[in-house]
Structure formats: C-alpha cells, structure tokens
Amino acid sequence: MTLLEVRNLTVRFGDNIVVNDVSFDVATGGRLGIIGESGSGKTMAMLAVLGVLPSGAEVSGSIRCDGVELVGADEDVRRSVRGRTIGMVFQEPLTALNPLMRVDRQIGWPLRLHHGVSRRDADAAAVEWCARVGLDEPERIARRLPHEMSGGQRQRIGLAIALAARPRLLIADEPTTALDVTVQDDILGLLESLVDGEGLSLVFVSHDLGVVARMARDIAVMRLGRIVEKRPTAELSERAADPYAKALIESARRGTADLRRLLRGES
Amino acid sequence: MTVLLEARALRRVHRSGRVALDDVSLSVGVGARIGIVGESGAGKSTLVRALLGLEPLAAGDVLFGGTPLSQCDTRAFRRAVQPVFQDPRSSLNPRLTVGRIVAEPLECLGIDGDHALRVREVLADVALDASFAARYPHELSGGQRQRVAIARALAPAPQILVADEPVSALDVLIRDEIVSLLDDLIARRNLALVLVSHDLSVVARLCTEIAVMRDGRVVENGPIERVVGSPVDDFTRRIVALATSSSR
Amino acid sequence: MNAISDRRVRRDPGFVVGAALVGVTVATVALSYVWTPFDPLEIDPELSLTGPAWPHVLGTDENGRDILSNVIVGARSTFGVAVGAVVIGMLVGTLIGLLVGTASARTRGAATFAIDIVLALPSVLLAIVLAAVYEPSTLTAIVAIGIALAAAVSRIVARDTRAVLTNDFVLAARACGANRRRIIRMHVLPNVRSSLFVHASGAAAVAILAESTLSYIGLGTRPPTPSWGRMLATSQQFLIVEPLHALWPGIAIVVAVLGFNLLGDGLRERLDPTLRGAA
Numbered sequence: 001m002t003l004l005e006v007r008n009l010t011v012r013f014g015d016n017i018v019v020n021d022v023s024f025d026v027a028t029g030g031r032l033g034i035i036g037e038s039g040s041g042k043t044m045a046m047l048a049v050l051g052v053l054p055s056g057a058e059v060s061g062s063i064r065c066d067g068v069e070l071v072g073a074d075e076d077v078r079r080s081v082r083g084r085t086i087g088m089v090f091q092e093p094l095t096a097l098n099p100l101m102r103v104d105r106q107i108g109w110p111l112r113l114h115h116g117v118s119r120r121d122a123d124a125a126a127v128e129w130c131a132r133v134g135l136d137e138p139e140r141i142a143r144r145l146p147h148e149m150s151g152g153q154r155q156r157i158g159l160a161i162a163l164a165a166r167p168r169l170l171i172a173d174e175p176t177t178a179l180d181v182t183v184q185d186d187i188l189g190l191l192e193s194l195v196d197g198e199g200l201s202l203v204f205v206s207h208d209l210g211v212v213a214r215m216a217r218d219i220a221v222m223r224l225g226r227i228v229e230k231r232p233t234a235e236l237s238e239r240a241a242d243p244y245a246k247a248l249i250e251s252a253r254r255g256t257a258d259l260r261r262l263l264r265g266e267s
Numbered sequence: 268m269t270v271l272l273e274a275r276a277l278r279r280v281h282r283s284g285r286v287a288l289d290d291v292s293l294s295v296g297v298g299a300r301i302g303i304v305g306e307s308g309a310g311k312s313t314l315v316r317a318l319l320g321l322e323p324l325a326a327g328d329v330l331f332g333g334t335p336l337s338q339c340d341t342r343a344f345r346r347a348v349q350p351v352f353q354d355p356r357s358s359l360n361p362r363l364t365v366g367r368i369v370a371e372p373l374e375c376l377g378i379d380g381d382h383a384l385r386v387r388e389v390l391a392d393v394a395l396d397a398s399f400a401a402r403y404p405h406e407l408s409g410g411q412r413q414r415v416a417i418a419r420a421l422a423p424a425p426q427i428l429v430a431d432e433p434v435s436a437l438d439v440l441i442r443d444e445i446v447s448l449l450d451d452l453i454a455r456r457n458l459a460l461v462l463v464s465h466d467l468s469v470v471a472r473l474c475t476e477i478a479v480m481r482d483g484r485v486v487e488n489g490p491i492e493r494v495v496g497s498p499v500d501d502f503t504r505r506i507v508a509l510a511t512s513s514s515r
Numbered sequence: 516m517n518a519i520s521d522r523r524v525r526r527d528p529g530f531v532v533g534a535a536l537v538g539v540t541v542a543t544v545a546l547s548y549v550w551t552p553f554d555p556l557e558i559d560p561e562l563s564l565t566g567p568a569w570p571h572v573l574g575t576d577e578n579g580r581d582i583l584s585n586v587i588v589g590a591r592s593t594f595g596v597a598v599g600a601v602v603i604g605m606l607v608g609t610l611i612g613l614l615v616g617t618a619s620a621r622t623r624g625a626a627t628f629a630i631d632i633v634l635a636l637p638s639v640l641l642a643i644v645l646a647a648v649y650e651p652s653t654l655t656a657i658v659a660i661g662i663a664l665a666a667a668v669s670r671i672v673a674r675d676t677r678a679v680l681t682n683d684f685v686l687a688a689r690a691c692g693a694n695r696r697r698i699i700r701m702h703v704l705p706n707v708r709s710s711l712f713v714h715a716s717g718a719a720a721v722a723i724l725a726e727s728t729l730s731y732i733g734l735g736t737r738p739p740t741p742s743w744g745r746m747l748a749t750s751q752q753f754l755i756v757e758p759l760h761a762l763w764p765g766i767a768i769v770v771a772v773l774g775f776n777l778l779g780d781g782l783r784e785r786l787d788p789t790l791r792g793a794a
Contacts, residue, residue, distance in 0.1 A: 028500065037438040037439065037440075038438060051437075086351065180306040180307055180509070181465060181506060181509050182306065182463070182505055182506070182509065184509075185509050207439060209436070209439075234305040247440055248439060251439055251440060251442075251443050255466075255468035255469075255471075255472075256468065256511065257292070257512050258468050258471040258472045259467060259468050259471045259495065259507075259510055260511060261471075262471050262491060262492050262496060262498055262509060263507075264496075264497060295741040312659070316686070319686075319689075319690045320690075321686065321690060322688055341692060342692060345690060345692045348690075349690065349691075350686070352686065352687065353683070354683060357681075357682040357683045357684065358683035358684055358686045358687060359680075359684055360682075360701070360702055360705070360706070361706070362705035362706055363701070363705070368684075371687075371688060371691055371693070371701075372691040375688070375691040375692045375693045375697065376691055376692055416687075419687065423691075445538055499524050513559055
C-alpha cells in the first residue's frame with residue numbers, strides 16, 4: 001500500500017524552478033532516503049508535501065497522501081494531514097521549537113489539535129513521550145523551556161512533537177546535521193527504534209550519504225531540483241548510473257577508505 | 268625537528284567561569300601536519316585563536332621560534348602563521364573585492380614588492396583566474412570563496428597554516444576538491460598544518476598527527492595511525508568507531 | 516534550511532511615499548527663500564484671526580500675519596534645527612559608537628553606562644539646562660537635540676559594530692596585524708555605512724519632533740522667526756475662535772516626521788536583504 005505518492009512535482013518561484021518534475025513513492029513501512037546538497041531542492045520538496053512552502057511558490061503535479069490529493073487542496077485538508085498523518089523533524093532544533101512555550105505544551109499541542117485530547121491528558125502524554133525519546137527525568141524536562149536544553153535534547157523533543165499525534169509518515173530533514181557525532185549516533189538510533197516501534201514510514205533527507213544509507217532502504221539522489229538516481233540502498237554503490245550520484249558515492253567511499261587504512265596501520 | 272610554534276600549558280577561562288582551555292600543549296614543527304578533533308565546545312576554535320595570538324590567556328604561553336609571543340617580532344610571527352576559517356560567508360568582507368581581500372596581509376604586514384603581482388600569483392596557486400581579483404565575494408560559490416580564503420593565507424608566504432574546519436561548510440564534492448588543493452599546496456611549499464575538524468576522514472587524509480580534545484583538554488594525541496588504530500581514551504575510541512562505521 | 520527564506524521582496528510603497536513627503540518638506544524650505552505669498556512677519560491688525568479666504572489662503576494669526584507664509588518659512592527653522600542636530604548626532608554618535616564597539620569589554624561597560632545616563636535625559640531637559648545657562652535660541656536647540664541623538668545613535672552603531680566584529684574576516688585581519696583604526700576603516704565602516712542612512716532618517720524624524728516640542732514650550736526659535744512648534748502653541752489660545760489655525764502647523768509637522776520615518780523604514784527594507792543576501 002502506497003502511503004505517499006508524488007508524481008511530477010514541480011515547485012517554482014517565478015522563473016526559479018527549485019523542484020523539477022520529481023516523482024517518488026513511500027510504501028507503508030517503507031524507508032526512503034533523499035540525498036542532495038544545498039540547492040538540490042530536497043527541503044523544498046518536503047515542504048511541498050507538507051504544504052508549508054514560503055509564499056510566492058507555485059506548485060504543480062500531484063501529491064497523494066493516503067489517497068488524498070494535496071496539491072491545490074484546501075488548507076483544511078492539508079492541515080488535517082499535517083501532524084496527524086505526516087510528522088516532520090527539522091535540522092535546527094533551536095529554531096524549530098517555540099522558545100516561549102513549555103516542552104510539554106509543545107508536545108501536547110498536536111494531540112489536542114488532532115485528537116481533541118484535554119490539556120491534562122495531553123500534558124501526561126507529553127511526559128510519556130519525553131521518556132520514550134530517551135530524555136532523563138522526563139517530568140522535570142517536560143516543564144522546561146527549549147533554550148534550557150542541549151541540541152541533542154532539543155532534537156529528541158522535536159521528534160516527540162512530530163510523533164505525538166501518531167502520524168503514519170515521518171519526514172526527517174537533516175535531523176542530525178547540526179549535532180555532534182556522538183549525539184548524532186544516539187539520535188539516529190532513537191529514530192530507528194521509534195520508526196520500528198511505531199510502525200512508521202520514513203523519509204530521511206540529508207547530504208550525508210553514510211547516514212542516509214543507514215536509515216533508508218531506498219535512496220533517491222537529488223541535484224538541482226531533479227531526481228538523478230533512485231535505487232534500493234543495497235544496489236546503489238554497484239548500480240548507480242548518474243555521474244553525480246557516482247561522484248558522491250566515490251567521495252564517501254574514499255573518506256572511509258582513508259580511515260580504514262589508518263586502522264590497518266598503513267600510512 | 269625544529270619547532271616553529273608551540274603552545275605550552277594554555278589555560279583560558281571565560282568571564283562566565285567556563286574553562287575553554289585547560290593545560291593544553293601542542294608542538295608544531297617544520298612540515299608537521301597536526302589534526303585537532305573533538306566535539307563542539309571542546310575548545311578547538313579557542314586553541315586556534317590562541318595559536319594565532321588572538322586569545323587572552325589565563326596561564327601558559329604560545330612560543331614562536333622559542334620566544335613567547337609577547338616578546339617576539341609580531342610582524343614576523345604574523346607573516347609566518349596564517350589562518351583559514353570555516354564559514355565562507357563570514358570569512359570574507361562582503362564590501363571588498365577579492366583582490367583587496369587577498370592583498371590585506373601584504374598591506375598590514377608591510378610586505379615589499381608588487382602586491383598586485385603577488386595577488387595574481389596566489390590566486391593562480393588556488394586555481395583562480397586573475398579576473399577573480401575584481402569580483403566580490405557574493406559573486407562566488409562556496410568553494411571559490413574558500414579558495415580565496417586560502418589565497419589570502421598564502422599571500423605573505425607563511426610557514427604554518429592554521430585551518431579551522433576549512434571544508435565543513437562546503438558541499439561534499441567541493442570538499443574533496445579543497446582538501447586536495449590543501450594537500451597539494453602544503454606539500455609543494457613545505458608548510459606546516461594545524462587542522463581543526465570534526466570530520467575524521469578529512470583529518471585522515473591530511474594529517475600525520477592527531478590531538479583529540481574534550482572539554483578544553485587534550486585527552487589523547489600522537490601519530491595518527493596509533494591514535495586511530497589503537498586509541499587509549501574512551502572518547503577517542505567512540506569517535507573513531509563512529510567515523511569508521513558510517514560506510515557505504 | 517537556508518534555501519527556504521527565498522521570499523520575494525515586495526515593492527514597498529512606504530519608501531516612495533516617504534521620499535515624496537520628505538521631498539515636499541525640502542521643496543518647501545527651498546521655496547521659502549524664493550517666494551512666499553506674503554511677508555510672514557508683516558503685521559496687519561485689521562485682519563486679525565481670519566479663517567481661510569482669498570488672499571490669505573489659510574487665514575491670518577492674531578497679529579494679522581499670513582499663516583501659509585509662516586508655515587512655509589517655518590519649515591526653515593524646523594528643518595535647519597533638524598539638519599544641524601542630525602549632523603551633530605550622526606557624526607558624534609557614529610564616532611563614539613565605533614570606538615565603543617571596538618573597545619575592550621570593560622571600557623564598553625563603562626561607556627554604555629555613561630551613554631545610558633545621557634539617553635535617560637530627554638532632549639527637552641538638556642535644552643532647558645542649556646537655555647538656563649545660555650539664552651534659549653536655535654543654537655541651544657540644535658546642540659541639545661544633537662546630544663540626545665548622539666547618545667541614541669552611538670548605541671545603535673556600537674551594536675552594529677559588534678555584529679560586524681563577530682565575522683571571521685575581522686579575525687583574519689587581526690591575524691595580519693591590523694590595528695583598531697584599520698579594522699574600523701576597512702571592515703566595520705563599509706559594512707555599517709548603509710545602515711547609517713537608515714539611522715539618519717530616524718534621527719531626522721525625532722529631531723523635527725523635538726524641535727517642534729522645544730519651540731512649543733518656548734525654548735526653540737525665538738519670535739518673531741516663524742516656527743511650527745510656536746505656531747501650535749499660540750494657536751492653542753485661540754482654538755475657540757479659529758480652530759483651524761492649529762491644524763496647519765500640525766499637518767506640516769506630521770508630513771515631515773512621517774516622511775522621514777517612512778523613508779527610513781523603506782531604506783532599511785531595501786538595504787538589509789541585500790546585506791544578508793550578499794552572503
């Protein structure tokens with residue numbers, strides 16, 4: 001069953017085409033990785049799916065989520081999809097969280113919005129989520145404000161917010177790029193267990209091939225708004241045809257090879 | 268081995284009380300290639316600024332040619348030790364042309380000779396056409412801007428390059444280009460290199476020694492094969508494991 | 516995330532309107548030297564306090580002076596004081612701001628404290644103090660407002676300066692041995708320059724309002740030199756007889772102040788995105 005079906009998606013700002021004829025599917029339980037550099041259009045494509053593009057954007061093509069067409073749909077339709085069916089985690093936890101709102105209120109908000117949960121129940125559920133995303137002393141943290149926490153903690157909260165209303169698809173846009181390597185590993189591990197535990201579908205967007213390869217079963221490589229390569233992860237390194245995709249793979253391979261050589265004790 | 272630049276037991280404490288550097292020592296010899304790795308807040312950038320003589324120290328000393336910075340010939344020191352910074356957006360003055368940016372060390376340090384000629388020379392060294400001298404930073408790509416930053420550092424013919432995350436803000440493929448460029452330049456001019464990076468694979472490519480920093484201290488250092496191959500410290504072990512596990 | 520803020524900068528009508536209003540004010544000042552319907556100082560006791568009628572299009576004041584002519588010439592003193600005060604405020608304020616911004620933390624702390632004290636004093640108070648020592652006049656008004664502006668401008672410029680100093684290119688300059696003067700000249704000033712125009716516009720608006728206030732309470736331009744603020748004050752006495760007389764100087768002040776405010780906002784709109792986008 002295809003949860004998300006994107007066909008010929010094009011996003012432009014006047015003459016500037018940022019997403020160019022992009023098509024991909026995400027099956028229920030599927031894990032799609034999207035790799036691209038800055039300017040590849042990967043983030044814009046995700047914003048288009050969520051219907052939160054900046055003003056001035058013209059969208060054409062089709063985005064079907066759970067059978068419902070989102071392009072050209074009413075804001076009501078899109079709003080019901082956001083948070084309830086699709087959750088999103090962003091790169092910069094500091095700016096993605098409301099600095100003036102307590103953590104539990106932010107996590108509880110999607111629950112109250114989409115499932116009409118009372119404030120008390122939402123607050124309680126928020127504490128549970130804080131525990132679920134691996135935060136120590138969840139009751140205490142739930143009452144805090146975002147700026148009182150570390151980047152890793154904030155990103156965990158971001159995950160909690162995205163998942164609170166129990167969406168079926170999680171879009172993660174560079175969720176670990178702004179974090180230290182050790183924290184990155186922890187967050188990715190958490191993401192994996194949550195996705196498995198909740199039975200979610202995942203779209204993981206990043207510029208880091210290694211990270212995407214870890215998280216996704218299928219990979220799409222984007223460049224200048226287009227998808228230039230789309231393959232199962234396992235086949236990517238052998239079967240990649242597009243020169244840009246091949247260059248990316250080669251670059252990652254060389255990086256790891258340099259390190260491996262050291263491990264073997266060669267200079 | 269002649270020691271060009273040395274940090275001895277550096278201690279830097281912020282007004283807030285936070286300890287940025289704690290008993291940090293480092294020795295840069297001719298042709299040395301030292302990588303400094305660690306997480307954010309470990310003190311890497313503070314160490315870079317200290318090596319450049321731009322950080323007030325609570326204790327310890329930085330010595331150039333055996334002489335503490337406070338007593339040595341500042342001009343000679345600054346000619347010999349030049350920085351390359353991370354963010355191509357903030358490392359070049361948007362109001363100046365590339366030519367003036369690259370010529371700045373020559374002007375400030377009172378270096379004789381035809382500045383315009385020297386600017387063209389170093390631009391060529393970083394594979395930028397002479398026409399770039401008239402352009403402004405916002406007209407250039409991230410990779411080109413970083414090349415300009417490197418050219419600026421090379422202009423006074425330094426002996427040591429201190430690079431703080433020089434490729435972290437660049438796209439992956441451009442990163443490789445700049446790393447190759449640095450590798451080539453350093454080898455050709457027999458420069459010493461102090462490279463700060465959170466990316467172990469970049470350090471592996473460019474450096475022969477490595478120092479691992481955490482919370483303002485150096486927790487492990489030595490030849491890179493030894494530190495990466497058989498790390499002693501737990502933190503080092505974890506970083507190495509993570510770097511080598513993300514594979515394709 | 517950086518690609519997202521790709522908003523199109525909408526044409527700002529405020530800038531155009533502001534420029535037009537400022538243009539009208541400046542044109543009025545120019546006009547005042549060339550021609551006015553009547554001699555603003557000419558008294559005509561028989562025509563005291565008349566309403567709008569030909570030939571006195573806006574009416575006459577209690578001494579029979581033509582109001583329109585007084586409004587036109589009044590622009591001179593208002594504008595003159597404003598320009599003088601802004602020049603003082605911008606020159607002194609920018610200089611102090613640059614020095615404070617590039618000073619050590621301790622010096623900055625002391626300097627900011629001192630500036631805050633000056634800022635806390637309204638220009639009116641400064642003008643009163645000056646007027647008490649010297650005779651109240653156009654000059655005391657200019658100096659008083661100028662000092663108040665300088666304090667405000669220095670704070671903003673100091674903040675802008677510190678923002679520029681956080682950039683790595685300043686660090687690179689210091690690593691080349693650049694001294695403070697060079698850093699201010701080559702790196703801070705060029706990056707702060709365009710925002711100075713914005714600050715100047717805002718300062719002009721404040722200065723005009725301040726001058727009008729001072730004239731209103733009698734500490735500005737001395738009679739009989741026409742001044743909007745004083746016209747406002749005297750028209751108050753005759754509100755019952757001729758309420759319209761208060762309107763004209765009031766409108767003049769609003770036009771001038773609004774014009775500079777809109778101009779400043781419009782300039783900021785145009786200049787800031789370019790600066791950010793230049794990255």
